[in-house]
Amino acid sequence: MANGLFNRAPVGAVAIVEPPVSQWYARRARVAFIGVSLGCWAVATMVLSASTPLWIAVLLGLAAGLVVGLVAALLVRVWPVLRALWWWSLEIATAAVVVAGLSLLARVWSWRLALAALLLVVIAGLLADPVRRFVWAWSWCAVDRHRLRLYFAGLARASGGSRAGLLPLMLWARPTPAGERVWLWLRPGLELADLDGKAGRIAVTCWAKQVRVVAASERHAALVRVDIGRRDSLAGRIDSPLALLIPSLRLKLTDAPVSPAMPPVGLNLADIPDPPAPEPRNGRR
Amino acid sequence: MPPVLTADAGNGPVDLGPVLSIFDPVHIGIDEFGQPKLVPLIERNMLIGGEPGSGKSGLLNAVVGHAAMSLDCRLVLFDGKRVELGQWRKCADAFVGPNLEQALLVLRKLQMMMDRRYDYLEDCERRKIIPADVFQAYLVAFDELAYYSATIGRKVDRDEFSMLLRDLVARGRAVGIIVVAATQRPSSDIIPTSLRDLFAWRFAGRCTNDSSSDIVLGHGWAQKGWSANMISPNNPGAGLLISESGSPQLIKVAYLDDRTCAGIAAYAATLRDAVRDNPPTGIPVLRAA
Numbered sequence: 195m196a197n198g199l200f201n202r203a204p205v206g207a208v209a210i211v212e213p214p215v216s217q218w219y220a221r222r223a224r225v226a227f228i229g230v231s232l233g234c235w236a237v238a239t240m241v242l243s244a245s246t247p248l249w250i251a252v253l254l255g256l257a258a259g260l261v262v263g264l265v266a267a268l269l270v271r272v273w274p275v276l277r278a279l280w281w282w283s284l285e286i287a288t289a290a291v292v293v294a295g296l297s298l299l300a301r302v303w304s305w306r307l308a309l310a311a312l313l314l315v316v317i318a319g320l321l322a323d324p325v326r327r328f329v330w331a332w333s334w335c336a337v338d339r340h341r342l343r344l345y346f347a348g349l350a351r352a353s354g355g356s357r358a359g360l361l362p363l364m365l366w367a368r369p370t371p372a373g374e375r376v377w378l379w380l381r382p383g384l385e386l387a388d389l390d391g392k393a394g395r396i397a398v399t400c401w402a403k404q405v406r407v408v409a410a411s412e413r414h415a416a417l418v419r420v421d422i423g424r425r426d427s428l429a430g431r432i433d434s435p436l437a438l439l440i441p442s443l444r445l446k447l448t449d450a451p452v453s454p455a456m457p458p459v460g461l462n463l464a465d466i467p468d469p470p471a472p473e474p475r476n477g478r479r
Numbered sequence: 480m481p482p483v484l485t486a487d488a489g490n491g492p493v494d495l496g497p498v499l500s501i502f503d504p505v506h507i508g509i510d511e512f513g514q515p516k517l518v519p520l521i522e523r524n525m526l527i528g529g530e531p532g533s534g535k536s537g538l539l540n541a542v543v544g545h546a547a548m549s550l551d552c553r554l555v556l557f558d559g560k561r562v563e564l565g566q567w568r569k570c571a572d573a574f575v576g577p578n579l580e581q582a583l584l585v586l587r588k589l590q591m592m593m594d595r596r597y598d599y600l601e602d603c604e605r606r607k608i609i610p611a612d613v614f615q616a617y618l619v620a621f622d623e624l625a626y627y628s629a630t631i632g633r634k635v636d637r638d639e640f641s642m643l644l645r646d647l648v649a650r651g652r653a654v655g656i657i658v659v660a661a662t663q664r665p666s667s668d669i670i671p672t673s674l675r676d677l678f679a680w681r682f683a684g685r686c687t688n689d690s691s692s693d694i695v696l697g698h699g700w701a702q703k704g705w706s707a708n709m710i711s712p713n714n715p716g717a718g719l720l721i722s723e724s725g726s727p728q729l730i731k732v733a734y735l736d737d738r739t740c741a742g743i744a745a746y747a748a749t750l751r752d753a754v755r756d757n758p759p760t761g762i763p764v765l766r767a768a
Contacts, residue, residue: 371513
């Protein structure tokens with residue numbers, strides 16, 4: 195496999211699976227091939243020996259073992275590619291839906307009309323503020339998942355361990371008023387303490403202002419939450435929700451309350467008369 | 480949605496309005512990621528510090544506002560300035576202005592009430608207050624604590640004030656007495672260190688230096704990068720809160736303007752009066768919204 199699909203790449207090519215990972219999976223594929231082949235050979239031989247002569251059972255079992263082992267090895271070998279496809283599944287699915295929609299429209303209208311309709315939908319989405327914000331916020335969620343994966347891949351490489359084994363599972367991501375919130379499931383070999391002091395680097399990787407990594411479960415140490423901040427959500431005024439409970443306060447009025455009973459007299463220093471001089475103590479001046 | 484208080488005078492149920500419970504977590508603002516920050520207050524105490532204009536009174540009003548809207552909680556308010564908590568005066572069982580003698584009197588009465596509650600719990604073979612108990616929780620709120628503990632009156636009275644406050648904070652938890660105290664810099668001359676460490680929740684609004692921040696949050700947090708000195712003076716209401724997680728969290732306190740505060744206080748006072756005076760025309764009950 196030295197000159198195979200995954201190892202050699204021309205200058206400037208972008209690798210879907212990087213060489214160290216590829217080599218690691220190549221070793222696992224060899225082990226899988228040997229283990230599955232031997233196991234399948236033994237089982238097939240035992241089963242076939244009941245109905246055929248032993249030497250035929252051995253030969254047929256060997257053939258079956260080779261085929262099954264090859265399939266297993268192939269699956270293990272291409273697993274990093276399948277996983278990369280899964281990582282990008284959202285983008286692939288979106289692109290597939292757009293292309294499929296366009297081709298369906300093109301059967302009814304011309305290509306130009308179909309493209310114009312798509313363009314119209316995109317422009318309408320960009321102009322409508324809620325739609326634009328919605329798409330923008332969820333797009334950042336997709337970006338965060340990729341960027342976090344990149345960070346953890348670098349972390350695993352730096353720690354000298356197997357890169358694939360340390361990549362956490364990206365469970366879910368959703369927008370927050372300040373940025374995004376991503377939940378991760380850490381794999382064996384990584385713990386929350388390993389991420390202490392690395393929030394700044396994660397923020398740089400995610401193109402964010404700041405990041406906090408905290409435990410997300412009281413039962414599972416592996417479940418962690420990454421809060422990604424892009425905006426300062428604390429800059430504006432935060433209204434208390436208590437006012438929403440009272441119908442008369444739902445109307446925002448800005449006038450300061452005044453007292454109907456007490457006249458606003460003596461509220462400035464000029465209105466205050468001079469106080470009387472204090473009495474001398476013990477009769478002395 | 481909060482539950483609704485309903486009264487039935489014989490002509491069918493009438494909704495009086497929504498109410499909260501002191502056993503519910505209290506909304507005090509949002510965290511740095513824009514999520515609502517809710518803190519449970521029952522069986523806990525809160526210390527609020529920070530320089531003038533840093534949002535101490537905003538947080539205190541948010542907490543008192545929730546307690547005022549909770550018909551299972553009574554209020555005792557101490558306010559050296561009279562106007563910060565003055566709007567809640569009609570909702571409170573006792574309101575103490577700039578008068579140390581009156582403050583001592585109310586604290587002594589609270590101490591006696593606490594002892595009787597413990598007698599009652601002991602007799603019932605129970606350890607703490609529960610929702611819908613025969614006695615209600617009390618929120619004891621202090622604005623400008625330093626005014627009572629270090630500014631006015633004789634030293635012997637101020638010492639007694641600190642001693643009574645320590646007793647309330649240390650023993651009041653289980654019988655539903657919640658102490659929330661705000662002061663600019665809770666150093667040892669304002670509040671004894673051993674008493675300061677009894678507050679579970681601590682909020683530090685902007686402080687002028689790392690040392691002041693550590694005085695509120697606890698020793699060593701500034702060294703770990705958590706200092707309220709880094710908060711912008713142009714962002715009142717932002718501060719560091721130590722709550723459930725045990726480590727500081729940057730939050731922004733929800734703000735109640737004067738009109739809203741007065742409206743909530745009037746509404747809460749009306750509800751409290753309705754519950755207090757209602758028995759001749761029917762008994763109000765809580766139902767889920």
